[in-house]
Amino acid sequence: MQAPIVYKFLTYPYQLLSNYAESRWAAGQPATSTEAIIASNCPNTATTTTGIARAASRTSLILNINVSVRLGFVNAIAAFLHLSSDYEPEEVVPRLFLGSAVSHVAIRLSWIPSQYTCEVTGYRVYYGEIGAEVWEAVEVPGGDSDGVTVFGLEVSTTYGFQLRTITLVEGERPEFDEVTVTTLEAPECPPMYERGTDDNCYYFARNTTTWEQARGFCQGVEDGDLAIIDNQVTLDYIVSKTMGGDWWIGAYDQATEGRWRWVDCMDFNDFSTSNWASGQPSGNAGEDCGQLLPNGQFNDWPCERPVQYICQIVFKEFEREEASPTNLAAAVASYTSVEVTWDPSPYNCDVTGYQVWVSDNSTAPWSTWWRVEVAVCTK
Numbered sequence: 001m002q003a004p005i006v007y008k009f010l011t012y013p014y015q016l017l018s019n020y021a022e023s024r025w026a027a028g029q030p031a032t033s034t035e036a037i038i039a040s041n042c043p044n045t046a047t048t049t050t051g052i053a054r055a056a057s058r059t060s061l062i063l064n065i066n067v068s069v070r071l072g073f074v075n076a077i078a079a080f081l082h083l084s085s086d087y088e089p090e091e092v093v094p095r096l097f098l099g100s101a102v103s104h105v106a107i108r109l110s111w112i113p114s115q116y117t118c119e120v121t122g123y124r125v126y127y128g129e130i131g132a133e134v135w136e137a138v139e140v141p142g143g144d145s146d147g148v149t150v151f152g153l154e155v156s157t158t159y160g161f162q163l164r165t166i167t168l169v170e171g172e173r174p175e176f177d178e179v180t181v182t183t184l185e186a187p188e189c190p191p192m193y194e195r196g197t198d199d200n201c202y203y204f205a206r207n208t209t210t211w212e213q214a215r216g217f218c219q220g221v222e223d224g225d226l227a228i229i230d231n232q233v234t235l236d237y238i239v240s241k242t243m244g245g246d247w248w249i250g251a252y253d254q255a256t257e258g259r260w261r262w263v264d265c266m267d268f269n270d271f272s273t274s275n276w277a278s279g280q281p282s283g284n285a286g287e288d289c290g291q292l293l294p295n296g297q298f299n300d301w302p303c304e305r306p307v308q309y310i311c312q313i314v315f316k317e318f319e320r321e322e323a324s325p326t327n328l329a330a331a332v333a334s335y336t337s338v339e340v341t342w343d344p345s346p347y348n349c350d351v352t353g354y355q356v357w358v359s360d361n362s363t364a365p366w367s368t369w370w371r372v373e374v375a376v377c378t379k
Contacts, residue, residue: 015277016058093175094123094163095112097109097111097163098179100108104183104187105153106150109147114252119169122143123148124166124172125148128156129160135162158181186199196238204241205308206308210305214248215250221313228264229273235350242292242294247309248307249290249298250263252303253300254289276298277299283300286299286304287302289301304375323351325345328342358370
């Protein structure tokens, strides 16, 4: 007969308790160990036993260890952790789900996260036109997230939105809140701009200049920037207007080599990624700006080359000043050095580095301060 197999399980506190909490343990608790003895008297049969450790407190911790033995070998060991809570599962759902149109192509959604967000890993927003059979989804990471802006919508169109909670253990919960919002009428285009078939406003500049100078000209108009081409409707319209030639567009990977983003800080979507010309982007040195070729495909090109350019009224989720870092702090690191830290903005697609200005006299004029360059470029 095979000798019994003995498994010993040790439990340790996950979190330090206060003196008061320590004094509230029941007699003999907390259990520091428990043993589960498994005897296999018949080699050809399976025997299952369970060892249980309990922490007797206001919140009970139950650890079930299930062990199966067959032919003298351990087939499986499974541990299940159950933690009772002071709230019901549905109480992790956020409250006050609201939506408002911020432009003719974007709607801002907001909600109040539940106070019980320890198990919440994020949210999922489903949306679609009223009556549509298929809805799209937007992932919003973080249990404390309280909103998201949905872009790329149709002008003067009513959309339905559903907000669902994603938890660590259960995944998407069945409860949801919903709201209906209609996008705004398309605004008038600025002088020299024309409305495209995608309801955006465009200006096609026939003069040639560098990518940076072209972008500066486009930004001279409120909400203006180099054009974003992330869907077939926009591409077809622009190609019909350019009638050949090369054109600067609002794509670049200057901040991080190989990570192509648009001027609104959005990464290339599937459509944009599939629209590169054959062998592009080549990644050659200095080819960090995107251009539109005569055939309607994208190409990476040196930013200082003179090329025609396309401006577009681009509605962004952030203001330009929001790209600045926050929480600037300094601490003495040694007798001769100071460590300066800050939090970079999430809207830093245009940021290739920082300048730290230093002076030993805070009242001295700026012309007497000295500068330290901090590059974040990953080329």
